[in-house]
Amino acid sequence: MSKRFFVGVVACVALLAVGSLHAHHSLAGVYDLNKTERATGIVQKFAFTNPHGALHIAIKDKQGEPKVWQLTTGSANVLTNAGVTATGPNRVKNGDEITVTFNPALNGATIGFLRSIVLPDKKEVEFVPN
16 A cells, blocks of 8 residues: 555655646747837736746827736746845835836737836836846
């Protein structure tokens, strides 16, 4: 019985490890790392989460209509180390007008990978890629 249990545990761990490896992706597979865009918009939501945070920002398109973009960020630790926090003086909150620089999606979707933020006080915070 214990040998069968051990084999079952090993099989489950192996399946979980393979799933985790498959789930992690390269930035180059999703975002155009050779292109950056800069836009100003209104923060809808900023999630300080791990392994990646997410900034939802309404940016006006060429027709002047706001489109909500989801910009992936580094982890909450990367954001904090760069000086952007969920609380405190460099807090980014819903309703803030900020300027962002990001790598756009390869497929044209309204997603990107965040490279810098110009905060409401005009301080620019850059994120160094890992």
